[in-house]
Amino acid sequence: MAVYTPVTAADLTAFLQRYDIGVATSFKGIAEGVQNSNFLLETTCGRYVLTLYETRVEIAALPWFLRLTTYLADKGLPVPRPIVDREGVALQVLNGRPACVIAFVTGVSVTEPTPEQARAAGAAMGALHRATADFGEPRVNDLGQPFWAAMAARCEGRTGEIDAALPGVIATGLAATADWPVSLASAVVHTDLFPDNVLMLGGAVTGLIDFYFACTDLRAFDYAVTHSAWCFSDDGARYFPERAAALAAGYGETYGLTEAEVAALPRLGVGAALRFVLTRAYDWLNTPADALVTKKDPMAFARRLDWYAAATPDMVLGV
Ligand SMILES: Nc1ncnc2c1ncn2[C@@H]1O[C@H](COP(=O)(O)OP(=O)(O)O)[C@@H](O)[C@H]1O
Numbered sequence: 001m002a003v004y005t006p007v008t009a010a011d012l013t014a015f016l017q018r019y020d021i022g023v024a025t026s027f028k029g030i031a032e033g034v035q036n037s038n039f040l041l042e043t044t045c046g047r048y049v050l051t052l053y054e055t056r057v058e059i060a061a062l063p064w065f066l067r068l069t070t071y072l073a074d075k076g077l078p079v080p081r082p083i084v085d086r087e088g089v090a091l092q093v094l095n096g097r098p099a100c101v102i103a104f105v106t107g108v109s110v111t112e113p114t115p116e117q118a119r120a121a122g123a124a125m126g127a128l129h130r131a132t133a134d135f136g137e138p139r140v141n142d143l144g145q146p147f148w149a150a151m152a153a154r155c156e157g158r159t160g161e162i163d164a165a166l167p168g169v170i171a172t173g174l175a176a177t178a179d180w181p182v183s184l185a186s187a188v189v190h191t192d193l194f195p196d197n198v199l200m201l202g203g204a205v206t207g208l209i210d211f212y213f214a215c216t217d218l219r220a221f222d223y224a225v226t227h228s229a230w231c232f233s234d235d236g237a238r239y240f241p242e243r244a245a246a247l248a249a250g251y252g253e254t255y256g257l258t259e260a261e262v263a264a265l266p267r268l269g270v271g272a273a274l275r276f277v278l279t280r281a282y283d284w285l286n287t288p289a290d291a292l293v294t295k296k297d298p299m300a301f302a303r304r305l306d307w308y309a310a311a312t313p314d315m316v317l318g319v
């Protein structure tokens with residue numbers, strides 16, 4: 001369920017007066033997603049997604065996110081374009097929430113990626129890394145390595161309530177990432193390129209969405225995040241080397257990893273897994289039982305963290 005702020009037909013009609021996108025012919029809440037309220041909007045001019053940004057997104061950074069996605073759409077990347085009103089403004093307010101109309105992209109997100117789909121995702125990530133190279137506006141990753149110890153502390157010693165093994169896994173993760181490969185190349189990266197944020201038609205990527213964690217960080221860290229999301233079973237118990245080999249091949253088609261990045265992959269993977277362990281553990285401990293948000297299991301990424309802690313670079317590459 002991802003409609004937190006309702007929008008009535010009257011609200012919508014008044015809102016659309018600002019735009020040159022026709023009048024609404026259909027309007028429905030989108031069930032998928034966890035952070036924002038999303039609606040599928042059909043008008044006499046086309047299909048759009050209307051997003052109302054809820055509290056989990058960093059509201060102050062919204063203009064940056066929308067400049068980035070507009071920049072990427074301008075460059076021809078499969079990134080849905082924010083639609084501007086008659087005055088050229090993309091970011092609006094609707095029912096007390098920041099809001100944006102975004103172009104609709106056809107496609108579905110896969111739950112069990114095939115190697116072919118992992119390859120396409122790798123190639124799309126490489127194209128994204130190429131395209132952001134000259135996006136001249138940095139943004140700090142406030143969920144990046146310098147913040148992990150503080151994020152662990154915010155769980156106030158309660159992670160053992162989730163699973164007895166979790167405090168030890170977090171300690172292993174923090175120790176393994178204390179020496180972070182900061183000399184590797186940085187760029188503006190997605191940092192949440194999970195299968196649910198990649199829309200596909202068959203084996204082809206049609207849309208990269210949900211840039212609300214985008215920031216400046218190590219490019220190879222972004223690779224590790226994507227690897228952690230695409231190359232394991234959901235619960236993190238099974239690794240799929242054939243997906244990993246395909247992801248690496250796809251990324252190599254459009255960008256590619258340096259020797260130093262390859263050597264750092266296991267540590268970057270530990271870091272990627274730790275980032276999701278920490279945010280999921282915090283949410284697990286602090287989300288009220290009656291909240292609409294589905295809590296995600298931190299142990300699924302704790303298992304990945306254990307795997308990366310024992311992995312070689314070749315294993316991460318699926319060789
Ligand atoms: N531009 C778009 N075109 C088509 N579908 C979209 C678009 N943006 C979002 N969606 C759909 O809405 C769902 C939720 O979007 P997402 O940005 O992941 O939400 P949240 O930020 O709340 O997690 C996606 O899984 C996708 O099905």
Ligand SMILES: N[C@@H](CCOP(=O)(O)O)C(=O)O
Nearest residue numbers: 033034035192194210276296
């Ligand atoms: N991908 C993250 C959570 C972020 O949710 P999203 O739906 O906005 O991608 C996780 O799996 O923990």
